[in-house]
Amino acid sequence: MTKKYFDVAVIGGGLLGSSFAYGFGQAGLSVALIDEGDNAIRTARGNFGLVWVQGKGEGMREYARWSRKSADDWGNFSAQLSELTDHDLGYHQSGGFNISLDEAELQQYLRMLEGLKADAGEEGYEYELVQGRTLAKYLPGIGEDVAGATYCPHDGHVNPLYLLRALQEGFRKHGGCYLPLSSIDQIQPLKSSGFELSSEGRQVASCERLVIAAGHGSVGLGQQVGIRIPIYPEQGQIIVTERSTEQLAYPTNMIRQTDEGTFMLGASARDVGFNSETTTDTLQDIVRRCASAFPHLRSLRIQRNWAALRIMTPDGFPVYSQSEEFPGAFAFSCHSGVTLAAVHAQDVCRWVVDGKIPTDYRCFGPERFDVSTAN
Amino acid sequence: MTTQLPLCDVAVIGAGPAGLTAACELAESGRDVVVLDEQGAPGGQIYKGVEKVFADRPQDIRPLGREYAEGKTLTRRFRQSGARYQPGVSVWQITSDQEPDLALGLIENGSARMLHPKHVILATGAMERPTPFEGWTLPGVMTVGAAQTLLKSSRLLPEDDVVLAGTGPLLYLYVMQLKKFGIRPQAILDTGPPLSLRTSLLGLRALITCPQAMFQGMRWLWGAGVKTNMTRGVDSLKAQGGDHLSSVSYEARGRRHELSTSLLLVHDGVIPNTWLSMSAGIKHHFNETQNCWVPEIQGAGLTSRDCISIVGDAAGIGGAEVAMLQGERVAREVDAYLEDHQHPQTSIESGVLRRQRWMRSFIDEAFPSTAQFQSPENDIVVCRCEEVTAGEIRQVTERGCMGPNQGKAFTRCGMGPCMGRKCGLTVSRLMAQVRGVSVQEVGHYRIRSPIRPITVGQLADMESILKGDNQSVLSANSS
Amino acid sequence: MFRLRTNLTDPVTFSFEGRRLTASRGDTLAAALLASGVFIFRNSPVSSAPRAPFCMIGNCYECFVQVEAMGVVQACLTEVTEGMQITKVSNQIDELGMDIKEVSKE
Known part of the structure; x- marks a missing residue:
């Protein structure tokens, strides 16, 4: 089973890698998904579960557009995946609220949204400021001192763990080959084309095309095929409460409710912005903000909290790269594996099949960092 | 509001035979010891209610047995030892080694606070398999x-x-x-x-x-x-x-x-209660004979975290007598460690302790764990909280799930309020059976704080005074 | 399940779901309820199946009850006191998100 030659091999069984593996399977390719064991650094476990558009893309219009496209595609993507696997992903495109606790925070956020709207031009950028009693109608229990919130109809949320499970299950149903307990440490480009992958001297698989989506492990793997991946880890913490009878119908930047009735509390919805290490003060920071926004949730028992190492890039946007030296090798890194799952499984898989990243998306290449330093 | 940093030399968590003995030894030799106990009175599970029985129901002493009555000697010694006793306190976290200080997160009378000991002795005892x-x-x-x-x-x-x-x-x-x-x-x-x-x-x-x-x-x-x-x-x-x-x-x-x-x-049978030690990041391994996870112990009770020792059944099932003997050894070891922060030469186990261990190996052999419970059929609920069945665990394992952490993510098994206490052993065992490998290789749930319930409000209101933290937290809390 | 105790020394009065009950001072809530013939403490939030204390040492979390002015507590780790009002934890999970209105269309 291990020495097979695959059309494509994906290194990394996290959200990103599993999205690609599922997408390739759907496209009818023979796929190997190569994963580590139970203790792999799994960024999906640290994901807040937002399929989020608002506030994204300041400084890179293409990223705003890309997030919006994925959010728009998410409905079909989710329906298809659920039907194939019979797993409910807990996906809802209800629209979402970005809550600003005080006036300064609100004004700063509004200025950013105005900027994004200006960037978008004719494409438009939908959001609405909601305050006071109107806000309380949509978010019952919201604290009286909360300055306001912005609503964006394209936002939604999903259970990231169920998403990961469904992607892997869908991949399996498409005939994909899952190879766990294999930490790839060597990529050997083959003479004509293709790659041979080994782990501690053991050959794991060979493939025509290679996708590196190994989170923090991508850096070293990319080097072996001439791809530079400028990412660094950032630790983020999430808190989950017990199942509750309280209700929160909309996801927000700091708290959302799952289908099971538990509440997830996080410091930020913009995928970035977790600003501290996994320490007691970070935990307190998260609960204090949430308790200010929703005082009635103070009595909820915390079920667990955890930290995950997230992928950060210098500008916070995805890094999509292809090897010039060894055509057929690609590396994808980003921290919005949930929001972008729909375009990753569809569009990005097509790029790999076609053999190159289209010109329109070269803006996500690592070369952008060279330009900025040259300037 | 000014607050004094709550300090002590040694915090002992658990007031059973191991914790009480260690606390007595250390307090009697002049250390400032705080004993944190979830129960309302000292004695742990084995000597539960012993003071009350002696005071209110002396007629029950005889039927409860001689071994139970011995607990009174220990609690009397403890009450006179000078150790500070804090009943009704649960420990929801031990700060990780990434944090600036060793500190315990406590819940007491419905509110959360931190305690800053120099050393922690875990004497969290056993729980039923x-x-x-x-x-x-x-x-x-x-x-x-x-x-x-x-x-x-x-x-x-x-x-x-x-x-x-x-x-x-x-x-x-x-x-x-x-x-x-x-x-x-x-x-x-x-x-x-x-x-x-x-x-x-x-x-x-x-x-x-x-x-x-x-x-x-x-x-x-x-x-x-x-x-x-x-x-x-x-x-x-x-x-x-x-x-x-x-x-x-x-x-x-x-x-x-x-x-x-x-x-x-x-x-x-019983297994060590390792939830606190696991959450503290201490290394554990699986003991096949006793069919349970045990912390890795060096010397008498030192662990992979220098500032935390473990004693009694929490370190490996040995019973009350072993727990008390170990309590003395661990106390001496901690006392010496606090003196010069060198790992001391460990005293050799006494003959009594060795004989007790032979007794234990007979018990382990004579009462092996029940096959039916070790390999439940597919329709049996293994996770009581989230109602996940043995069949679901087997299925996700067959489909490539290598261990309990991914299994938890995929099935919610172990995500409920008991945090896997009532399913952890079963899930690792089931996965090992499906994969044809040892339980050790499959591993255990990663245990994280809070390991006892704390509410959003309690955590938000807790006064956190970590020495390494001198900047105010980003907070809109008006209180 | 358990024998009812006769002639309690130093009794305290409390209530469960509105029923007036008595216990010995110093009893845990769990002991007090079991001794009063209360068998079902709560319903599972997953399936609504009835549940009751299982381990009595704080590890199974089956004995959660709601106490007036205290919130949800583990009955096996909480002492009963005079006048305590105890109820089952409400965990009826209603349909979520069904009343979502598009904010923009309001």
Whole structure:
């Protein structure tokens, strides 16, 4: 089973890698998904579960557009995946609220949204400021001192763990080959084309095309095929409460409710912005903000909290790269594996099949960092 | 508001024989010791309620047994030792080694606070091994330990229709105690295997080295068997009923039997309570003989985190006598460590301690864990909180899920309030069976704080004074 | 399940789901309820199946009850006091998100 030659091999069984593996399977390719064991650094476990558009893309219009496209595609993507696997992903495109606790925070956020709207031009950028009693109608229990919130109809949320499970299950149903307990440490480009992958001297698989989506492990793997991946880890913490009878119908930047009735509390919805290490003060920071926004949730028992190492890039946007030296090798890194799952499984898989990243998306290449330093 | 940093030399978590002994030794030698106890009075599970029994129900001392009464000597010594006792306190976190200080997160009288000890001794004791079988979530099904707790602390006695099932010394001790209170259970369903030659040889060694304990054990077994409906070789245990247990069914010698009852008490031995030590990031390994996870101990009680020691059953099941002997050794070790922060030469285990260990290896051999509970059938709920079945665990494992953490993410198994205490061992075992590897290789749930319930409000209001933290947190909290 | 105790020394009065009950001072809530013949403490938030204390040492979390002015507590780790009002934890999970209105269309 291990020495097979695959059309494509994906290194990394996290959200990103599993999205690609599922997408390739759907496209009818023979796929190997190569994963580590139970203790792999799994960024999906640290994901807040937002399929989020608002506030994204300041400084890179293409990223705003890309997030919006994925959010728009998410409905079909989710329906298809659920039907194939019979797993409910807990996906809802209800629209979402970005809550600003005080006036300064609100004004700063509004200025950013105005900027994004200006960037978008004719494409438009939908959001609405909601305050006071109107806000309380949509978010019952919201604290009286909360300055306001912005609503964006394209936002939604999903259970990231169920998403990961469904992607892997869908991949399996498409005939994909899952190879766990294999930490790839060597990529050997083959003479004509293709790659041979080994782990501690053991050959794991060979493939025509290679996708590196190994989170923090991508850096070293990319080097072996001439791809530079400028990412660094950032630790983020999430808190989950017990199942509750309280209700929160909309996801927000700091708290959302799952289908099971538990509440997830996080410091930020913009995928970035977790600003501290996994320490007691970070935990307190998260609960204090949430308790200010929703005082009635103070009595909820915390079920667990955890930290995950997230992928950060210098500008916070995805890094999509292809090897010039060894055509057929690609590396994808980003921290919005949930929001972008729909375009990753569809569009990005097509790029790999076609053999190159289209010109329109070269803006996500690592070369952008060279330009900025040259300037 | 100015606050003094709450400090102490040593914080002992747990007030059973191990914790109390260690606390006494350290306090008597002049250390500032704080004992944190979830219970309302010292004694742990084994000596639960001992002070109250002596004060209010002296007539119960005899039926509860000589070993129980010995607890009074220990609690009396503890009360005079100078150690600070804080009952009704739960520890929800030990700060990780990434944080600037060693600190304990406590919940006391409904609010959270931090304690900053120089050293922590975990004496969190044992808990009963999970026993998944059909109907085990029904009201009316409890553990033997639970019933014994009710007996010691509140003199609750079961009705005569009570049925006991499983194996292990605690089961027989409890039956013996019931007998002295004049209660003869309807049935004892022993799930253990017949004695093997090896077990008998280990028993002989134990008899020679610890005659007292062995005679006592035989008395329990004999006492339980006499005039009681005891059945050996029991399998396929089931609890049945609608909203509440109404009957128990089982197989013995190839035939199915059924008994009407309102109370079924199950037991399958005890395992170390490692939730706090695991959450503190201390290294653990799986002990196949005792069928449980144990922390890795160096010397008497030192762990992979220099500032945390473990003592008593929490470090590996040994019983109360071993716990007290170890309590003394660990106290000396911690005392020396606090002096110069060098790992001290560990004193050699005394002959008594060695003989106690031989006794334990006989017990491990004579009461192996029950096969039915180790490999539950597919439709049996293994995770009581999230109601995940053995079949779901097997399925995700067959589909490539390599361990309990990914399994938890995919099935919610272990995500409920008990945080895997009642399913962790079972899930790792099931996955190991499917994968054909050892439990050690499969691993255990990663345990994270809070390991005891804390509310959003309690955590938000907690005054956090970590020495390394001098910047105010980004907070809109108006209080 | 358990025998009812006779002539309690130093009794305290409390209530469960509006029923007036008595216990011995120093009893845990779990012991007090079991001794009063209360068999079902709560319903599972997953399936609504009835549940009751299982381990009595704080590890199974089956004995959660709601106490007036205290919130949800583990009955096996909480002492009963005079006048305590105890109820089952409400965990009826209603349909979520069904009343979502598009904010922009309001």
